[in-house]
Amino acid sequence: MSIEQRLRQAILLKNKTLKEFASESGMPYTTLQQYLSDKIDRKPNADALIKFETYLSISIDWLLTGKGPMYHGEIQEQKAEYKKKDEVEQVIGWLKDWQNWADERKRHWLGVQMERTFPEYREWLDKQGL
Numbered sequence: 001m002s003i004e005q006r007l008r009q010a011i012l013l014k015n016k017t018l019k020e021f022a023s024e025s026g027m028p029y030t031t032l033q034q035y036l037s038d039k040i041d042r043k044p045n046a047d048a049l050i051k052f053e054t055y056l057s058i059s060i061d062w063l064l065t066g067k068g069p070m071y072h073g074e075i076q077e078q079k080a081e082y083k084k085k086d087e088v089e090q091v092i093g094w095l096k097d098w099q100n101w102a103d104e105r106k107r108h109w110l111g112v113q114m115e116r117t118f119p120e121y122r123e124w125l126d127k128q129g130l
Helices: 003-013 018-025 029-036 046-056 060-065 072-101 104-117 119-128
Strands: none
Touching: 003 029, 003 046, 003 060, 018 029, 018 046, 046 060, 104 119
């Protein structure tokens, strides 16, 4: 997919006509038409890219290359998801280490705390036969 096709897609997904988008963004309508034309080889300049990013909430990287998420919100969601995974892995690693050096009394204490805090923990233990 070309820049022109990605740009057209982004505008259509916002349920905007070209005239509406040009008016809202302050971009001349004829300039926008030239960016979208297959016959005219005019690529968006830096100012146009910033307007596209601002008024369409799209990633400039996606617009130029087609790689990565289309929308900025997707980028934030991905970063948050990666952060959650990292945090969960750190907690699991800490628990495994703790389990190795803790005595039976401390392991029992942690089990009781887990059951109080997370009712599904008991269900999980039962399924595991523990």
